[in-house]
Each structure stands twice: as structure tokens, then as C-alpha cells.
Amino acid sequence: MWQNFFAVSIKNSSIGMISELKIELNTLINLEYDTAKLQAIIKQTTLKQHTDFEDHYDYLTKLQMENRKLKHRFAVIKKSITEEQETNGKMHNDDNLSITEHLEKVFTSAIANAYPCFCNVRAIIAAVNVSSPFGDYQCNNAMGLSKKMKIEGIIKAARDIAVDIQKCIPESPIIEKLEVSSAGFINIFLSKKFAVRSLTNMLRDGVRPPRVLKQRVLVDFSSPNIAKQMHVGHLRSTIIGESICRLLEFLQHDVIRINHLGDWGTQFGMLIAHLEDCFPNFINESPPIGDLQEFYKESKKRFDSDDNFKKRAYNRVVTLQKGKTESIKAWQHICDVSRKEFQQIYDRLDVTIHERGESFYQSRMLKVVEFLRVKGLLEFDDGREIMWPDDSKSGIPLTIIKSDGGFTYDTSDMAAIRHRVEEDLATWIIYVVDSGQSTHFNAIFKAAKRCGILNSNVHRVDHVQFGLVLGEDGKKFKTRSGDTVKLADLLDEGMKYSLKQLQERGRDQILTPEELVEAQEAVAYGCIKYTDLSHNRISDYIFSFDKMLDDRGNTAVYLLYTYTRICSIARNSGDDFSNLGAILDTYNIKLDHKKEWKLAKTLLKLHDVLIQCARGLFLHYLCEFCYEVCVVFTEFYDDCYCIEKNKSGQIISVNHSRILLCEATAVVLRKCFHILGLKPVSKM
Numbered sequence: 070m071w072q073n074f075f076a077v078s079i080k081n082s083s084i085g086m087i088s089e090l091k092i093e094l095n096t097l098i099n100l101e102y103d104t105a106k107l108q109a110i111i112k113q114t115t116l117k118q119h120t121d122f123e124d125h126y127d128y129l130t131k132l133q134m135e136n137r138k139l140k141h142r143f144a145v146i147k148k149s150i151t152e153e154q155e156t157n158g159k160m161h162n163d164d165n166l167s168i169t170e171h172l173e174k175v176f177t178s179a180i181a182n183a184y185p186c187f188c189n190v191r192a193i194i195a196a197v198n199v200s201s202p203f204g205d206y207q208c209n210n211a212m213g214l215s216k217k218m219k220i221e222g223i224i225k226a227a228r229d230i231a232v233d234i235q236k237c238i239p240e241s242p243i244i245e246k247l248e249v250s251s252a253g254f255i256n257i258f259l260s261k262k263f264a265v266r267s268l269t270n271m272l273r274d275g276v277r278p279p280r281v282l283k284q285r286v287l288v289d290f291s292s293p294n295i296a297k298q299m300h301v302g303h304l305r306s307t308i309i310g311e312s313i314c315r316l317l318e319f320l321q322h323d324v325i326r327i328n329h330l331g332d333w334g335t336q337f338g339m340l341i342a343h344l345e346d347c348f349p350n351f352i353n354e355s356p357p358i359g360d361l362q363e364f365y366k367e368s369k370k371r372f373d374s375d376d377n378f379k380k381r382a383y384n385r386v387v388t389l390q391k392g393k394t395e396s397i398k399a400w401q402h403i404c405d406v407s408r409k410e411f412q413q414i415y416d417r418l419d420v421t422i423h424e425r426g427e428s429f430y431q432s433r434m435l436k437v438v439e440f441l442r443v444k445g446l447l448e449f450d451d452g453r454e455i456m457w458p459d460d461s462k463s464g465i466p467l468t469i470i471k472s473d474g475g476f477t478y479d480t481s482d483m484a485a486i487r488h489r490v491e492e493d494l495a496t497w498i499i500y501v502v503d504s505g506q507s508t509h510f511n512a513i514f515k516a517a518k519r520c521g522i523l524n525s526n527v528h529r530v531d532h533v534q535f536g537l538v539l540g541e542d543g544k545k546f547k548t549r550s551g552d553t554v555k556l557a558d559l560l561d562e563g564m565k566y567s568l569k570q571l572q573e574r575g576r577d578q579i580l581t582p583e584e585l586v587e588a589q590e591a592v593a594y595g596c597i598k599y600t601d602l603s604h605n606r607i608s609d610y611i612f613s614f615d616k617m618l619d620d621r622g623n624t625a626v627y628l629l630y631t632y633t634r635i636c637s638i639a640r641n642s643g644d645d646f647s648n649l650g651a652i653l654d655t656y657n658i659k660l661d662h663k664k665e666w667k668l669a670k671t672l673l674k675l676h677d678v679l680i681q682c683a684r685g686l687f688l689h690y691l692c693e694f695c696y697e698v699c700v701v702f703t704e705f706y707d708d709c710y711c712i713e714k715n716k717s718g719q720i721i722s723v724n725h726s727r728i729l730l731c732e733a734t735a736v737v738l739r740k741c742f743h744i745l746g747l748k749p750v751s752k753m
């Protein structure tokens with residue numbers, strides 16, 4: 070604890086010192102630059118034999134003197150920066166920086182040291198294909214720097230610049246060697262020692278999260294509407310939202326999961342009026358509404374055809390908003406029916422979410438309206454009160470108050486964003502909602518900035534949008550009879566398909582009934598989730614159980630099978646993985662074989678991938694990574710024996726180092742599976 074505290078203080082103070090030194094260094098560099106420019110001008114002037122050469126000459130001599138002094142100070146500062154960085158580097162070796170981040174840090178300072186005038190240039194580091202013989206990562210700055218210099222009139226080949234940068238790279242525990250290509254790329258080879266240490270640590274302590282700036286994040290996802298069908302759009306939001314929460318939780322953010330249920334609005338007037346007629350005793354006895362959609366349709370029919378009913382329905386909207394006990398009770402009953410249905414889906418999909426529906430904001434809507442009015446941001450327009458998202462007053466305005474005095478979806482989202490920022494104290498708000506609502510969210514975000522709820526320097530807001538789910542005919546996803554697909558039916562169908570597949574493989578003969586159900590659920594729900602997550606969320610995708618359940622290619626089934634295979638290798642080795650510490654004390658991971666090394670390097674990309682996913686909130690990168698891990702593992706397993714058996718199937722030797730590598734692969738996959746919502750099964 071004290072050690073940590075001490076380390077943090079030292080780190081902070083040295084970071085402070087570095088930045089001070091850097092500012093000073095910058096000033097010096099600028100001066101040097103000015104000098105160089107003046108020199109150039111003077112040279113030209115001399116050539117043209119300008120008359121006021123003498124004046125310039127005096128000035129030049131003075132500048133040159135000044136320059137010499139500055140150069141000396143510059144050398145002193147440069148030296149102390151390097152020293153600071155070295156001590157810092159030593160202290161932070163064990164920090165959970167991803168490999169790319171670490172390399173970025175090292176190369177950025179090397180560029181600054183080699184070319185102080187480029188001290189603001191950030192290193193560009195790219196991962197290279199794991200099979201490439203030209204290193205594992207690359208620094209690509211030299212070409213760009215050469216162009217920049219050319220503009221300033223300095224001709225220097227990219228390759229030479231790369232060599233200069235290379236010379237300034239301090240010793241790094243993760244770099245084995247560097248090579249400069251003729252084009253000016255710096256090829257970076259990872260150190261095997263570092264890889265062994267990282268994998269061993271991971272086996273001992275589990276996958277530790279990469280270091281990020283911790284934030285309170287509110288994720289608004291799923292959010293279906295009461296009495297309406299929870300459709301595939303909500304399914305996508307539920308799956309993507311849950312995974313985003315898991316990812317951000319793993320990155321140590323403080324995550325609030327919110328179900329912004331559509332539980333408020335004028336439709337409740339007719340539902341309540343209809344409930345009163347169908348179940349007059351609803352106050353004392355919970356009404357047995359079997360099919361709420363049917364109930365909704367019936368009440369809508371009456372609303373459209375019966376004027377008396379319509380009047381009563383309008384009146385019920387008023388009594389509900391005023392909080393009259395009977396109407397509230399009726400409303401609660403109706404919400405409960407939907408709530409139970411939604412909860413069943415969440416349980417099946419292993420989704421955790423906290424309900425905070427639109428009704429929650431009823432009183433807060435009044436307040437946000439007042440807030441906007443006081444700021445002078447509401448304008449009358451044809452009986453309504455509107456607010457323009459920005460000062461240019463272009464685009465579509467938000468309707469804050471309708472002409473009948475009621476509030477809208479815009480009003481409740483303004484109240485919600487205010488509550489999230491001011492009361493939940495969220496600094497990052499994520500809305501996982503289909504692309505169809507992007508105009509709405511753009512307007513809300515702009516308006517919230519305009520009225521001062523959001524501050525761009527403090528708050529991050531994202532509309533995590535996604536495309537449609539299509540049927541196999543490429544059209545909107547519907548049942549054969551043309552109805553919208555009920556989510557519960559869809560999950561049931563997935564269960565049937567997965568059972569059929571397991572039976573075709575004869576798994577029902579091998580697994581116990583419990584194991585079979587476990588495998589069936591893992592495959593069914595896993596494939597539905599994974600198909601959704603493995604596509605770039607922006608695009609539409611075609612829903613097909615046949616494709617989802619393919620055991621080749623980038624599918625959940627392929628990943629789950631590979632995972633079970635890895636588990637069975639470990640099981641057959643006879644090593645006791647419940648006591649991993651003891652195994653690690655006896656055996657080391659070795660990375661001598663080409664395929665062992667390739668697998669290790671692939672596994673070590675995990676942190677980079679997680680950071681990449683969190684940056685744009687795209688999970689398909691993580692799916693691609695899992696697939697790559699499984700493919701590379703299979704290559705390794707094909708080429709490297711882990712357990713050697715004789716002709717009669719008896720084990721004659723176990724390569725424990727490789728078993729450890731298998732286990733490291735399983736650890737990485739388990740972490741990814743958790744984020745993607747896949748349930749790993751050890752037998753399948």
C-alpha cells in the first residue's frame with residue numbers, strides 16, 4: 070500500500086518534471102528554428118549582395134553566439150529527459166500497458182530525442198501479421214518526417230531518419246531487436262523473454278486489464294417498450310449493450326447499466342381504460358392478461374372506433390400523470406406483464422440491467438422544461454414549444470412541449486441526459502440504439518451541449534448505432550407468415566437447432582443430460598450473440614441458424630469446440646490445473662518452436678484488441694481476435710505435440726511447457742468469451 074503510494078507520487082512528480090522540461094525544450098527548439106530560418110534568409114540576401122548585409126551580419130553573429138549557448142543547455146536538458154524516462158521506464162515495466170501503447174511511448178520519445186523539432190510527433194506503430202518475417206510491429210514515422218523536412222528545405226532519406234530514431238531507442242524489456250528497412254520502416258521484434266514472463270504472469274494472476282483512465286459510464290441499452298413487441302432491434306441492443314458493459318467493467322470503469330423502458334406515454338390511457346372494462350376487479354386481484362400484444366390490439370381497435378372509450382382513454386392519461394392511485398395501479402399491472410416477459414429473455418441471455426424507464430423522468434421533465442425556459446432556449450412554433458439543437462438554428466428542432474401541452478421522446482431524453490450527468494455523475498454516456506434514431510440522438514447531444522448540460526471537455530457521449538437484422542431473403546426479418554418474430558420463439562428455435570446439431574455429432578450419447586443441456590444452451594445463445602457481435606455493428610446482417618451453427622469459419626460453434634479441445638488436452642495431460650502455481654514453479658513456458666512463438670505473440674495482442682474495441686465501441690475486433698487465436702492454436706497443435714502416445718494409445722511423454730501454452734490460450738479465450746457473452750463448456 071505505502072509502496073504503491075510512493076510509486077504513484079514519484080511517477081506523478083517525474084511526469085510533471087518531464088513536461089516542464091519538455092516545455093522548456095520546446096522553447097529552445099523554436100528559437101533554434103528561428104535561427105535556422107534567419108540564417109537561410111541571410112544566406113539568400115548575401116547571395117543577392119543586399120546592401121544591408123552588414124546589419125544582418127552583426128545580428129547573425131549575435132544569434133550564433135546565442136545559439137551555441139542554447140545548444141549547450143539543450144544537451145543538458147536532453148540528457149535529463151533521457152534519465153527521467155529511463156527511471157520512469159524501469160518503474161513502469163510492469164504496468165499493464167498494451168504492447169502498442171508501450172511501443173508508442175518508446176518511439177515517441179525516441180523521435181523527440183532524435184529530432185527535437187518533431188517533439189510533438191506521435192509514433193505510428195502498426196502490428197504486423199504474426200507470420201511475417203519482418204518483425205512483429207513496425208514504426209512508420211520516418212517516411213512522413215522525411216516529407217515534412219523536405220517542405221522545410223532539408224533533404225534527408227527516410228531510411229536515414231529511421232536509423233537516427235533507432236539510435237535513440239532506450240533499452241526496452243519488450244524489444245528483442247530492431248531493423249530498419251530500405252524504405253525507412255523500423256521493424257520491431259518482440260522479446261521472447263518478455264512474452265514468457267507476460268504469459269506466466271497471466272497464468273498466475275489471470276488476465277489483468279490494460280491501464281485506462283477510469284470513468285463512470287452509463288450504458289442505456291435494450292430499452293423495449295411496454296405492451297409492444299420486443300423486436301430483433303431490441304435484441305441487438307441487448308446483446309451489444311451487455312457486451313459493452315462487460316468490456317468496460319473489465320477495463321475497470323464504473324458502469325451503470327440502464328434499461329430506458331418505454332413505460333410512459335399516451336398509449337397507457339387506452340390500455341388502462343380497456344383494463345378497467347375487462348378486469349373490473351383489477352385493484353384487488355392481479356389481472357390475468359395472457360397476451361399483452363393482443364390486449365394492446367383490442368384496446369387500439371376500441372380507441373379508433375368508440376368515441377366514448379376514446380374520451381375515457383384521454384382522461385386516463387391525465388389521471389395517470391396526476392398519479393391517481395387507481396390509474397397508477399392499472400399501469401403497474403400492465404407494466405408487470407411486459408416486465409416478466411422481458412426478464413425471461415434477460416435471464417436466458419444472461420443479461421443484467423437496471424430498470425429506469427421513461428416514467429422515472431415525469432417530474433424531471435417539468436424541471437428540464439423550466440431549466441430550458443429560464444435559459445431562453447424555448448421558442449414557440451405553431452402551438453408547440455421547440456428548441457434548436459445549436460445556435461445556427463438549422464436542421465430539425467426538438468419538440469419539448471407538444472401543442473396539447475404533453476411532453477415527447479425529446480423531452481424525456483433531455484431530462485434523462487441531465488439526470489445522468491448531474492445526478493449519476495456519469496462522464497461517459499452510451500446509447501445503444503438502432504441507426505434509425507441517429508438524428509434524434511445527434512439533436513439531443515447538441516442541445517445538451519447548447520444548454521450547458523454537457524461539457525465537451527468533460528463528457529463523452531456515444532450513440533452506438535447498429536443496422537438491421539435481415540431474413541435469409543435479404544428483407545426485413547419476419548416469420549414465414551409475415552409477422553414480427555417473437556424473441557422467445559427465436560431463442561426456442563435456436564435451442565432446437567443446437568440440440569439437433571449435438572445429436573448429429575452423437576454428443577447425446579457421450580454427455581450426461583445436464584452436460585447436454587449446458588452445451589445446448591451455450592451453442593444456441595452463444596451463436597445468436599456471436600453472430601450479432603462478429604459483424605461490424607453498423608451494417609445489416611442476415612439471420613440464419615444454418616450459418617450460425619457452422620463449425621468452420623468465424624462462428625461461436627467453432628470457437629466453443631476449439632475451447633473444449635484445449636480443455637481436453639489439459640485434462641489428458643494429467644497436470645492438476647487447480648494448482649497452477651505449483652505447475653508454474655516446476656515448468657516454464659518455452660517458445661522455441663515457430664508455432665509456439667506465433668501462438669504466444671497472438672495471445673499477447675489481447676490488450677491492444679481490448680483497447681481498440683473500447684475506443685470505438687466495436688466488438689467485432691474481439692471476435693476476429695478470438696477466431697485468430699483459435700486458428701493459430703490449431704496450427705500450433707497440429708505441428709507441436711503436447712502429449713505423445715504410443716501406438717496402443719498410452720501416454721509416453723507430456724510436454725508440460727506446451728500444456729502451459731494451451732492453458733494460457735484457454736485463459737485468454739475465457740476472458741474474451743465472458744465479454745462476448747459466450748458460456749465456455751469444458752465438454753461438448
Ligand SMILES: NC(=[NH2+])NCCC[C@H](N)C(=O)O
Binds near residue numbers: 330485500502
Ligand atoms: N434514451 C433512449 N432514448 N433510449 C432508447 C430507447 C429506445 C426506445 N424505447 C425504442 O424502443 O425505440
